[in-house]
Amino acid sequence: MSIALQLLLMPLAAFLVGLAMVLMMRKVRASVERRIGPPWYQPLFDIYKLFAKDTQISHGVMHDVAIMMVLGGIICVVLFLPVPGMSGLSAKGDLITLLYLMMVPSLGMALGVGQTANPNGSIGIARALTAMAGYEIPFFICVAGAALHYGTTDLNQILTIQQHGGHLEHWGIVQMPLLAVAALFAVHAMLGKEPFEIYVAPAEIATGPMVEMSGKYLGTLFVMQCFQLFTVSVLYTTLFLGGGFSWFTLLLKAFAVVFISVLVTNVYPRYRTDDVLRWQWKWPTGIALLGLGMVMLQIGR
Amino acid sequence: MHPDHYRHTELPPSTEYELYFGPNHPGIEGNYALKARLAGDTVVALEADGGYLHRGFEKLMEQRLWIQNIALVPRICVPDPVPMEETYARAVETLGGLEVPERAQWLRMLVLEMSRLTAHLFYFGGHAATVGLYTNMFWGVSDRDRLLDCFEQLTGARVYHMYITPGGVRRDTPPGFLDSLSEVLDYVEGRLPKFDDLFFDNAVLVRRATGTGTMDQAFAIDYGVTGPNLRATGLAHDLRRDYPYLKYAEVEFDVITETAGDAYARTLVRRGEVIESLRILRQVIDKLRSVPGPIRCPLPNPLAWRIPAGDAYTRTESSKGELAYYIVSDGSAKPWRVHVRGPSQMHAVQTLEALCVGARIEDVAQIMFSLDACPPEVDR
Numbered sequence: 220m221s222i223a224l225q226l227l228l229m230p231l232a233a234f235l236v237g238l239a240m241v242l243m244m245r246k247v248r249a250s251v252e253r254r255i256g257p258p259w260y261q262p263l264f265d266i267y268k269l270f271a272k273d274t275q276i277s278h279g280v281m282h283d284v285a286i287m288m289v290l291g292g293i294i295c296v297v298l299f300l301p302v303p304g305m306s307g308l309s310a311k312g313d314l315i316t317l318l319y320l321m322m323v324p325s326l327g328m329a330l331g332v333g334q335t336a337n338p339n340g341s342i343g344i345a346r347a348l349t350a351m352a353g354y355e356i357p358f359f360i361c362v363a364g365a366a367l368h369y370g371t372t373d374l375n376q377i378l379t380i381q382q383h384g385g386h387l388e389h390w391g392i393v394q395m396p397l398l399a400v401a402a403l404f405a406v407h408a409m410l411g412k413e414p415f416e417i418y419v420a421p422a423e424i425a426t427g428p429m430v431e432m433s434g435k436y437l438g439t440l441f442v443m444q445c446f447q448l449f450t451v452s453v454l455y456t457t458l459f460l461g462g463g464f465s466w467f468t469l470l471l472k473a474f475a476v477v478f479i480s481v482l483v484t485n486v487y488p489r490y491r492t493d494d495v496l497r498w499q500w501k502w503p504t505g506i507a508l509l510g511l512g513m514v515m516l517q518i519g520r
Numbered sequence: 521m522h523p524d525h526y527r528h529t530e531l532p533p534s535t536e537y538e539l540y541f542g543p544n545h546p547g548i549e550g551n552y553a554l555k556a557r558l559a560g561d562t563v564v565a566l567e568a569d570g571g572y573l574h575r576g577f578e579k580l581m582e583q584r585l586w587i588q589n590i591a592l593v594p595r596i597c598v599p600d601p602v603p604m605e606e607t608y609a610r611a612v613e614t615l616g617g618l619e620v621p622e623r624a625q626w627l628r629m630l631v632l633e634m635s636r637l638t639a640h641l642f643y644f645g646g647h648a649a650t651v652g653l654y655t656n657m658f659w660g661v662s663d664r665d666r667l668l669d670c671f672e673q674l675t676g677a678r679v680y681h682m683y684i685t686p687g688g689v690r691r692d693t694p695p696g697f698l699d700s701l702s703e704v705l706d707y708v709e710g711r712l713p714k715f716d717d718l719f720f721d722n723a724v725l726v727r728r729a730t731g732t733g734t735m736d737q738a739f740a741i742d743y744g745v746t747g748p749n750l751r752a753t754g755l756a757h758d759l760r761r762d763y764p765y766l767k768y769a770e771v772e773f774d775v776i777t778e779t780a781g782d783a784y785a786r787t788l789v790r791r792g793e794v795i796e797s798l799r800i801l802r803q804v805i806d807k808l809r810s811v812p813g814p815i816r817c818p819l820p821n822p823l824a825w826r827i828p829a830g831d832a833y834t835r836t837e838s839s840k841g842e843l844a845y846y847i848v849s850d851g852s853a854k855p856w857r858v859h860v861r862g863p864s865q866m867h868a869v870q871t872l873e874a875l876c877v878g879a880r881i882e883d884v885a886q887i888m889f890s891l892d893a894c895p896p897e898v899d900r
Contacts, residue, residue, distance in 0.1 A: 252658035338539050342881070413652045414724045422547035422650040422885040488724045489652035491882050492561070 237445025269438030285331025292323030343427020347418035353499035354408035391459035397510030412484035547885030550895035587822035602635035603838035624688035639839035688816020729784035733887035744866035747841025783890035862897020
């Protein structure tokens with residue numbers, strides 16, 4: 220498949236899978252909450268509805284540019300994430316590039332929301348960046364541990380190592396269980412789910428960064444959420460669950476990652492901001508450091 | 521507002537800023553607003569801002585016939601409307617010298633405790649939603665719906681029942697009602713352990729609610745705090761036991777107290793009261809199976825009903841605290857003056873303003889919901 224076609228198909232596939240993940244989240248949530256939940260086409264209709272709305276208010280150039288930065292950043296991430304049959308730009312950039320690009324949407328949000336001058340939005344962004352400081356540290360330790368273990372930061376090689384012989388014992392979760400557990404906690408926080416959902420917090424800061432986002436802006440954030448669910452779950456699958464030999468196995472694993480997160484989020488309230496930091500720096504970071512130590516010991520032998 | 525229209529204003533240097541909670545805000549209860557002054561994440565001052573309901577219940581009541589007000593009073597507190605009906609009806613009965621039949625008194629107790637149950641289930645959901653536990657909100661609302669089904673069966677209405685009238689109640693129990701209500705009560709009791717797992721024993725909730733919005737007993741008395749909020753400070757004060765009305769003196773129940781005085785204690789008191797309400801309701805159901813009789817005393821033509829001149833002060837233990845009506849009659853067909861003493865007047869204004877000072881922005885909504893404030897009781 221030509222690279223041009225891949226660059227077209229990869230975001231499209233990511234978007235569609237992300238939509239399905241949003242639907243699954245809603246259905247699981249509804250089930251736990253003893254509701255029926257929406258029909259299967261609801262996420263798509265929501266996006267259509269939001270993009271069909273006229274934008275009444277713009278908060279200036281940066282507000283408009285930032286929203287494109289959010290979407291552009293997350294699409295770039297998808298292009299660097301290899302999936303079955305398509306490696307995209309993954310040969311041109313490694314895990315470090317991917318992690319760097321994953322921060323772009325958050326920074327875009329910070330710029331755009333800052334322009335709106337809404338205190339709820341500003342508090343939300345401050346909280347989002349604080350939460351990032353909480354989960355990025357354990358996540359970076361996990362990624363560093365994984366890179367040390369595999370001896371490379373090339374995602375294609377990481378997949379090849381794990382899929383060698385088709386045996387489970389090569390998977391990252393078997394080789395580095397502590398790092399896999401710590402990364403799962405960090406991924407949950409990265410998705411902004413309870414108990415780490417501090418930057419939307421409707422009852423506290425009236426949805427925070429989204430408070431000034433309506434119509435097409437909100438629609439763009441919805442699309443970004445689809446991409447985010449895909450990238451985070453597929454990245455975790457790539458690092459620890461052996462990726463996918465086919466789209467079927469990849470999606471099975473990626474949906475399982477999101478499913479675990481959804482189950483947890485529905486039975487916990489949100490922490491206070493400082494508790495998020497305390498928890499992330501205590502448990503996932505502690506477990507990740509232990510995992511990193513074990514990886515270094517293995518390498519030393 | 522477009523940035524071109526922003527007005528540049530020179531203000532003195534400050535580390536503080538203002539943040540509006542409401543009147544349109546997911547963290548506000550009803551038509552109400554709070555204006556917070558913050559330094560970082562800490563509330564320096566908070567000002568309660570009512571006046572968004574635009575109804576003026578008290579003055580409306582003074583423009584209507586005595587009997588017409590039955591349709592108005594439940595609207596003063598949507599989550600717990602029955603105590604409004606009871607307190608108003610008892611005031612009219614006191615002024616008019618009406619004797620409520622025994623069966624009607626038991627029926628009133630039945631709907632009063634059913635209303636308390638629905639209000640507390642609603643509260644569990646509301647409190648949980650302020651800290652992001654939406655599952656509990658849906659559980660609370662769906663379980664409350666079972667009780668609303670019973671209300672519909674008994675009164676024909678789900679929320680504004682207009683069931684209690686001066687002199688008695690509107691309808692007797694339909695066939696099979698007491699059995700179906702008993703089943704719902706068993707169901708609600710069976711749900712409590714699940715609420716415990718999800719909400720009351722949830723480690724994150726315990727961490728967030730413990731020590732939040734704490735008041736001691738002296739503060740509570742000074743600020744006019746009543747009901748479960750007062751009992752959460754350790755004072756076993758309950759009008760149903762201390763100044764019994766209807767047939768409360770004839771049923772057994774405990775007054776639930778906690779001592780911590782924080783948001784978590786207030787929630788635990790309400791959890792205990794759900795169990796006590798179930799206990800009272802089962803006793804009332806037993807009584808209703810055996811107590812015969814009329815369900816209201818004879819009333820004159822309601823359109824030409826003149827109540828003798830005088831004044832009456834009646835009070836009821838609602839799910840939120842001490843609810844009272846002071847009504848003055850000049851002998852005409854309408855009340856001359858009505859004053860509603862809603863417990864939320866004290867809880868949602870001065871108590872909330874005081875408890876939020878020094879609290880963090882994360883906890884403002886939680887403090888308000890833990891006080892179970894009902895803004896129409898303020899804006900009446």
